[in-house]
Amino acid sequence: MFGILASVIDGILVGAVYGLAAMGLTLIWGVMNVINLAHGAIIVLGMFLLYLVVYSLGLHPYVAVPTTIVFGFLFGIVLYWVGVHRVIGRPELMSLLSTFALNMVLIGLGTAIWSTSPYNVPVDMPSVSWRGYTFTGTHITAAIMAVVIAGLLYLLLYHTRVGKAVRAVANNREAAELTGIPTRQMLSMAFGLGVALAGVSGTLIATLFPFTVLSGETYQLNSFVVTVLGGLGNPAGALMGGVALGLIEGLATPFMPVSWIPIVEFGLFVFCLIAFPRGIFAFSKA
Amino acid sequence: MWRRPFPWLIVGAALLYALFPYFTDDVGLRESLLLAAIYIILASNLNLMIGYAGYVNFGNIVFFGLGGYICLYLVTGWHWNVILAALAGGVAVSAVALLFGLGILRLRGAFFALATIGVNQAVQQLVVNFEPWGGATGIYLSLDSYGPLGGPMQALWVMYLLIVVLTAASLLASYAIKNSKFGLGLIAIGQNEDAAAILGVPTARYKALVYSASAFLPAVAGGLYFFKSGIIEPTSAFSLQTSIEAIVMLMLGGSGTIIGPAFGAFLYEELRGFLLTTEYLSHFQLVIAGALLLVIVQFAPGGLLGWLHRQWPRSRRWLE
Amino acid sequence: MSTLLEVREISKHFGGLQAVDHLSLTVDEGEIIGLIGPNGAGKSTVFNLINGVYPPESGRIIFAGTDITGKPPHLVARQGIARAHQIVQPLGGLTVLDNCTVGACFGREDLALDEAREVAREMAGMIGLGDRLDLLASSLTTAAKKRLELARALSARPRLLLLDEVLAGLNPTETEQMIDIVRKIRASGIAILMIEHIMRAIMSLSDRIVVLNLGAKLAEGTPQQVAENPDVIAAYLGDSTLLQAAETVR
Numbered sequence: 001m002f003g004i005l006a007s008v009i010d011g012i013l014v015g016a017v018y019g020l021a022a023m024g025l026t027l028i029w030g031v032m033n034v035i036n037l038a039h040g041a042i043i044v045l046g047m048f049l050l051y052l053v054v055y056s057l058g059l060h061p062y063v064a065v066p067t068t069i070v071f072g073f074l075f076g077i078v079l080y081w082v083g084v085h086r087v088i089g090r091p092e093l094m095s096l097l098s099t100f101a102l103n104m105v106l107i108g109l110g111t112a113i114w115s116t117s118p119y120n121v122p123v124d125m126p127s128v129s130w131r132g133y134t135f136t137g138t139h140i141t142a143a144i145m146a147v148v149i150a151g152l153l154y155l156l157l158y159h160t161r162v163g164k165a166v167r168a169v170a171n172n173r174e175a176a177e178l179t180g181i182p183t184r185q186m187l188s189m190a191f192g193l194g195v196a197l198a199g200v201s202g203t204l205i206a207t208l209f210p211f212t213v214l215s216g217e218t219y220q221l222n223s224f225v226v227t228v229l230g231g232l233g234n235p236a237g238a239l240m241g242g243v244a245l246g247l248i249e250g251l252a253t254p255f256m257p258v259s260w261i262p263i264v265e266f267g268l269f270v271f272c273l274i275a276f277p278r279g280i281f282a283f284s285k286a
Numbered sequence: 287m288w289r290r291p292f293p294w295l296i297v298g299a300a301l302l303y304a305l306f307p308y309f310t311d312d313v314g315l316r317e318s319l320l321l322a323a324i325y326i327i328l329a330s331n332l333n334l335m336i337g338y339a340g341y342v343n344f345g346n347i348v349f350f351g352l353g354g355y356i357c358l359y360l361v362t363g364w365h366w367n368v369i370l371a372a373l374a375g376g377v378a379v380s381a382v383a384l385l386f387g388l389g390i391l392r393l394r395g396a397f398f399a400l401a402t403i404g405v406n407q408a409v410q411q412l413v414v415n416f417e418p419w420g421g422a423t424g425i426y427l428s429l430d431s432y433g434p435l436g437g438p439m440q441a442l443w444v445m446y447l448l449i450v451v452l453t454a455a456s457l458l459a460s461y462a463i464k465n466s467k468f469g470l471g472l473i474a475i476g477q478n479e480d481a482a483a484i485l486g487v488p489t490a491r492y493k494a495l496v497y498s499a500s501a502f503l504p505a506v507a508g509g510l511y512f513f514k515s516g517i518i519e520p521t522s523a524f525s526l527q528t529s530i531e532a533i534v535m536l537m538l539g540g541s542g543t544i545i546g547p548a549f550g551a552f553l554y555e556e557l558r559g560f561l562l563t564t565e566y567l568s569h570f571q572l573v574i575a576g577a578l579l580l581v582i583v584q585f586a587p588g589g590l591l592g593w594l595h596r597q598w599p600r601s602r603r604w605l606e
Numbered sequence: 607m608s609t610l611l612e613v614r615e616i617s618k619h620f621g622g623l624q625a626v627d628h629l630s631l632t633v634d635e636g637e638i639i640g641l642i643g644p645n646g647a648g649k650s651t652v653f654n655l656i657n658g659v660y661p662p663e664s665g666r667i668i669f670a671g672t673d674i675t676g677k678p679p680h681l682v683a684r685q686g687i688a689r690a691h692q693i694v695q696p697l698g699g700l701t702v703l704d705n706c707t708v709g710a711c712f713g714r715e716d717l718a719l720d721e722a723r724e725v726a727r728e729m730a731g732m733i734g735l736g737d738r739l740d741l742l743a744s745s746l747t748t749a750a751k752k753r754l755e756l757a758r759a760l761s762a763r764p765r766l767l768l769l770d771e772v773l774a775g776l777n778p779t780e781t782e783q784m785i786d787i788v789r790k791i792r793a794s795g796i797a798i799l800m801i802e803h804i805m806r807a808i809m810s811l812s813d814r815i816v817v818l819n820l821g822a823k824l825a826e827g828t829p830q831q832v833a834e835n836p837d838v839i840a841a842y843l844g845d846s847t848l849l850q851a852a853e854t855v856r
Contacts, residue, residue, distance in 0.1 A: 035396035086584045092395040093340050097537065098583045100344070100399075104530065104576025112570060224400060263411075266404050270390065467711050467719045474708045477697035484657060484695075486683030486712030486762060542699075 006133040008250040013135070013143035015246015017204045019239035020146040021219060022226035023153065024197030030233030031170040031190040032088055037099040038079070040220030041106035042195050046072065046202025047211045048114060054121050061123045061207055065145060068203040069196045076195025080188040088187065110213040120210035142204040149200060150239050153193070157235075166190050170233075198223075225269040287462050292544075292606060296461070300454035304447050313442075320446050320514075322551055323453040327507045328532040329539070329547035330456040334500040336533070337542035338469060339493060340476030341391070342399040345406030346504070346532060351523030352409060353379050353505025354512035358425045359418070361513065367434065369448070372509030379505035380498045387497035391490065403526065410524040424519030431513075445514040452507050459503070460544045461606070472496055473542075527572065534575045537582045540591030544606045549590050610635045610797050611687075611766055616655055616665030617821075625651040627821040628665070633766060638788070638798045640812030640829070642805075644841055648821040649801045650692060653768050656799075657689050658682040670765065686714040688764035690755040692771040692801070698744035702754055705743050706730050706761040713762020726761045733757040733787060749780050753787075760791065767791060769800035773807055785811060809833065817841070 021043060028036050036042075046068050053064035083102045087095040125137025157163035168176040169186045177183045205211070205219065226245050230237030248268070252261060287293055303323070307316035328350065335343045356375035360366040366374070390401045414422050435441035463469040471492050474482035483489045512518040531554065539550025554575075561574060586593050595602045611633040618626045625648045633639050641649050655662045661676030668674070669685055677685075688709070697705050706726030710717055717725065730736055733753045738746070743754060752772060759767055769788070773781050785807055792798055802808040808815070809829040817825040817838050825835045832838055 037396065037399075083580055083584070090587075091340065093336070093342060094583055094587060096342055096396055096399055097533070098580060101576045101579035101583060105573050105580065108570060108573030108576060112573070221400065221404070224397065228397075263408065266408065270393075270401060270404075465719075467722070470704065470708055470711060470719065473700065474697050477699050478695055480659075480679075481691075481695035481697065482708070483679040484659070484683060484689055485709050485758065486680045487708070488680050488712075 003133075004251065004254055006135070007254050008247055010135060010139055011246040011248070011250020011253070012243050013139040013246070014208065014249070015243040016143040016146040016239070017201050017208075017242070018219075018222055018226055018245055019230075019242020020149060020204070021198055021201035022223040022230065022238040022242050023150060023235045024194040024199075024201065025223045026227045026230070026233055026235055026238045027153075027197065028191055028194035029227070030235070031166060031194075032084075032187050033092075034084060034088065034095045034099065035092075036191075036194065036198075037096060037220075038083075038102040038106060039198050039223055040216030040218075041103045041110070042072070042076075042198040042216075043202035043205070043219045043223075044110060044211070044213055044216035045075075045106065046199035047206035047215065048110070048119070048213075049199070050121050050203045050206040051119055061121060062141070062145075064203045065200060068200045069149070072196035072199030073189075073192040075199070076192035077188045079195060080191035084191060085184070085188070107213060107216070114213050116212050116214055118210050118212045121206055123207045136208075138207050142208055145204060146201070147239075149197070150235075153197070153235065156193075162186075162189065166193075221265065221269070225265050225272070228269060228272045287465060292604070293458055293461060296454055296457045296545075300450055300457075303453075304450040307446070308443065316443075316446050318555070320449055322555055323449050324507060324511055325532065325535055325551040325555065326453050326548045327449075327456045328504055328528075329536040329551055330453075330460050330544075331500045331502075331504050332532050332536050333460060333541060333543075333547055334463065334472070334496050336536060337546075338463070338472040338476055339496050340479075341395070341493065341497075342533070343402045343497075343500070344399050344533070345402035345404070345526070345529060346500070347524055347526065347529035348402075348406040348409050349379050349383065349501040349504040350508035350511075350528075351406075351413075351518075351520075351525075352382075353508035354518045354523055355413060355419055355425070355508075356505075357509025358427065358512055358518050361431055362425055362427065363418070368431075368510070368513050372506045372513070375509040376502045376506035380502040383501040384494055384498035387494035388490070391493040391497060406524055406526060406529065410520050413524070414520045420519070422520060424517060424523075427513065427516040431516075442514060445510050448510050449507060449514075452503055452510070456503050457544055457548065459499075460547075463499075464544065464606075468492065468495070476542075530572075531575055534579045534582075536589075537579060537587075538589055540589035542588075543591045546589055546591040553590065608635055609633070610637075610670060611656070611799070612666075612668040613652075613656065614666045614668070616652075616662040616667065618651055618655055618660070618662050624821050626655060626662070629818070629821070629823055630665075631816050631823070631826070633797050633799050635765075635797055636792065636795065637813045638792055638800065638811050640808040640815040641799060641801045641818060642803075642808060642815060642832075643818035643824070647818040649818055650770060651821075652818070653689065653770055653799075653801065656682075657687055657768060680712070683713055683762060683764075684716070686763075686765040687768065688713060688759035688762045688766075689768040690752075690759045690770060690772055692774065694748075694751045694755045696743035696746070696751050696754055698742065700743055701740050702730055702735050702743060702746070702757075703727065703739040705754055706758050709758040709761035710763070713764065715763050722761075725763065726757075729761045730754075730757045732790070733760070734783070749776055752776070752784075756787070760796075764796060766797045766799065769798060769802075771801055771803060773802060773804045781807065 025036060025039050028034055049068050050061060050064040053059050053067060054061050079102060083098050087098045123138050125141050127137045128135045128140060157167060165181045166186050168181055169183050173183055226238055226241040229244055230241030249261060252264060303319065307319055332343060332346050335341050353375035356378055357371040360371035360374060361368055390398060393401055413419055419425060429438055432438040432441040435444050471487040474487050475489055475492060479489055535550035535554045536547050538553055540546025582589060594605060609632050613629060613631050615628045615630055616626055617628050629652060643649055654660060656667055658677050658679040666673060666675050669687060672685060674682055674685055703726055706729055707722050710722035710725040711719065730739055733756055735753055735757055746754060756772060773784055776784060788811055812829055815829055815832045816823060817832055819841045824841060825832055825838050
């Protein structure tokens, strides 16, 4: 019984990081109605950034966290102007293909540089023991960082001028334009934020598990499941959805082989989409 | 439709295409033309989903691979005639696609697109674990299988001709649908699905039908192609890379047009051939394809044919 | 004249907002019914409920004797209800003719492609788009797009036409032309339920007017009765157009 509880708690911790990743995806969708199919590739880049920080720069692993946020933000702005700017407002098909093309380029380059071999960055953090069950330090740290970053995002969106401008653009782009907000800059920044969130979640995941260039695909599907659970365009829902998914994974892991879990997720994903088109935690947008 | 010139042009071109390597007895040419023909089949049927209905089927290769497996299984395990086996594969795959389509086509844009990838990966996993179909090693054909067709050499020619027939059929079907009520409904869905529904288009039914229709010819082609190859195994049968390249070819040539996919397939093959002589890393193939897709989507979403139509508006009439 | 559309006590709410509150109304054959009310009164929601965009939470909608409550949009279109939207929804990549052909193919009569094209040509001509049949819908002016919206709805040969602010954004000449077209449509036997803010127009066109406020029926009657109703005037307090229109009707 306690074994399951420990698994569930661990799942919740990891789930917070899933939620962070999904927040990146859902932010971009909410602000500019684009579903970023390069999301998985960016998570992978975040993972490799950790590797570079630790092994090429020789720095402490958690230095990679703010590094990824900054680089992710800037990279996201570049990606916006390269691949997203021109397809906004066009049929959804176009933005799907465009972001997917970005994904192809990024993964292709990644494979050329790092091949598809597994990489691992062991991170040393003190664990917490409780009644004979150990909770790994990295999991706890990752969860705390995810929540802190989410909190910072909240502060940014709701208590700064830039954040308010971004929300205004998300709400009604024409009206925002009329009030003098430079909407294109705001869109690029929102995209940058989304990419930063995805990237840093990759960095955090890399502190927990080994990874390859192709890992992004699984986590991208993961993020989609979470956004479906939490409702598209709803960052708070994304965090809750992430925790919920982590919880489900925690419940499932003791009972089924690891390779089955993506199939269960996929099934859950399709089921949720058909049964709850607005998301389970949806604070419904009429 | 046979009263218009265009279908006859397709038939004529197909005849030339089929007979040219035959009369020059050039096996190398036949092989590259066969590959191009396969790509045209994939891209052209993909056009029904992407170009008409506006739904991106990233995992379209699953029809091809599954059709291939069913055909080879019927030929090796049940000693069926290859043509019947390939047709059976086509029927089976499109029937399953119809049922499945009713479910996953309820998903909006990106989710549908991802779900199609998921379907492909899931089917691949199932096949890898399915012993009667050879599991991870796949199914091999012995030379005897080519007996009924007059031996391996002759069989290859027969397969080539049949595949060209399928290519012509794909283009003709594309044309017939575009000029039908069904096609008009699909295109309306592709333009604005909600508006189409309010206008009375039975969107759910039409989407499932086109998904199923877009599965048939690729599945039959898969049966013939893998029979010709003599072997089918999960990695190449369900290769996501090929699936994506079909999309790039479609967009390159001109999504929504009839012969756009044909142009796109040729252009892409030329490009790839050129690249392979200068770059030997296959990862860059994905990068180049991705960059190409990015450029097309942003600057020339109508592809080659779209560009031609804008330069010479009168070409819209005869160059569909 | 028999009753064509009967809406009985329909309700719908979004989140905490009651968008439509136990609304009932009827439209008889050959009538033009005007639906007015301040912004946010729930008028477009009523249209969405009638043509099946989402189902009502309670109540019934009966059209030509058939219960269409909650039926999906394409089935409602088959029954013979067509709609012209406030925010035009042209099928941009298709020509004007093709747009109308879609309407004709999938509307009440379920026509074959060739017949549908003929009907489409006729309807487009009637609305004044006959000279622009081969233009892409996306290249039309706003006024032309509004006409296309109407032509397309008519191509479905509906028995009831839902018009959602067809006069919005038109200049005086275009407005007059559109008012004429609406009259011609009624003369051809189609009943009309229209939402409009241009008071002068809706007062002169409608046989009866239903006033909505906060999702519920505030008043109903002839244009004159409605214009003199103190509750209606109060609801529009500050909106001089209603008072002016009331003057012209009297």
